[in-house]
Amino acid sequence: MDRLTDLHTALVILAAGLATYLTRIGGYLLVSRMARIPPRMETALNAVPAAVLTTLVAPAFYDGGLDVKIAMAVAVLVGLRWQGFALIAAGWGTAMVLRHLILA
Amino acid sequence: MHKTHFWQGARTGLVVGLSTAPFGLLFGAVAVDGGVSPLEATMMSGIIFAGASQLVGVKLFGTDVPAWLVVLSVFAVNFRHILYSAALTPHLDDKNLTSKAGIFFFLTDPQFAEAMKQVDRTGRLETGWYLGVAAIIYLLWVLSSALGAVFGSLIGDPVALGVDVLLPVYFLGLVLGFRRRPLFGLVVPVSAAASIIAMHVVGSPWHVSLGALAGIVTALIAHRPPPAAAEREVR
Known part of the structure; x- marks a missing residue:
């Protein structure tokens, strides 16, 4: 370990943290100005979790190899019944078995 | 803030935090591998607290990209949080500005997913519960990043260890949590x-x-x- 940090890097990290915080409070600043949330807006906001989180999953499935695709399919099936660790373990375990024992 | 709610939240946070710890380790290792010091890697996790954008930032640190472009890239990767904070706002009971300011600092992907699921389950969002979830996720994220930064060279090939599958599978689980909406x-x-x-x-x-x-x-x-x-x- 030759150095801890320098002022320039520390400032860039701080600025990046501030930019991130702006994204985390931005929606609040927009929505909290409204006295009422119209039903149409509520429908849009209700769609946010599925709409955003899906975009973090779908490209990985599409671009992933056969091992990743099968692992994610298994995770979906397990996830319909169990959540949390079970789902992650099923997906990860499937990928590991495929990688090291079957497709290797 | 209710103590019982805090500890209930902490229990939820523990499951999330242990699931995200491998990414913290990976981030720390990748950061140091890319020329970032262990202290800087830990600072990034503590100040930015957004894994995907931290990885992008680390990659850009290793190039001649100007500082403002690094910050803009981090902003672009984190842009989705604007939607999270918008969707969270109608469910915020807390009127205290300081606790609101804190609540939004901790608004990560899993934090948002857990908060929305809690709203679906119980119809409300307790500040204590939310901060309980957040505290454990934050602590484990910063800790795992620091460990990854210091001991990163001990981590083997991430693909052989299946680390690349963990993230999409993890987010897949978060998506499935909303299938009844x-x-x-x-x-x-x-x-x-x-x-x-x-x-x-x-x-x-x-x-x-x-x-x-x-x-x-x-x-x-x-x-x-x-x-x-x-x-x-x-x-």
Whole structure:
């Protein structure tokens, strides 16, 4: 370990943290100005979790190899019944078995 | 803030935090490998607290990219949080500005997903519960990043260890948590297709915002006004 940090890097990290915080409070600043949330807006906001989180999953499935695709399919099936660790373990375990024992 | 709620939240946070710890380790290792010092890697986790954007930042640190472009890239990768904070706002009971400011600092992907699931389950969002979830996730994220930064050279090939599968599978679980919400079966395929197309046509990280937008617009088009158009007040 030759150095801890320098002022320039520390400032860039701080600025990046501030930019991130702006994204985390931005929606609040927009929505909290409204006295009422119209039903149409509520429908849009209700769609946010599925709409955003899906975009973090779908490209990985599409671009992933056969091992990743099968692992994610298994995770979906397990996830319909169990959540949390079970789902992650099923997906990860499937990928590991495929990688090291079957497709290797 | 209610102590019982805090500890209930902490229990939820422990499951999330242990699931995200491998990514913290990986981030720390990748950061140091890319020339960032262990202290800087830990600072990034503590100050930015957004894994995907931290990895992008680390990659740019290793190049001649100017500082403002690093900050802009981090902002672009984190842009989705604007939607999270918008969706969270109607469920915030807390009027205290300081606790609101804190609540939004901790608004990560899993934090948002857990908070929305809690709203679906119980109809409300306790500040204590939320901060309990957040505290454990934050601590484990910073700790695992620091450990990864210091002991990163001990971690083997991430692909052989299956680390690359963990993240999509983890987010897949978060998506499935919302399958009982109205329009789920419509929004997910539209967002999935749009994000894949955007990934290949426009590139990352814009596939997230564009894919999300496609899903939200689809929900708006499919929207049917409820029989009694009861508008909800912002609290």
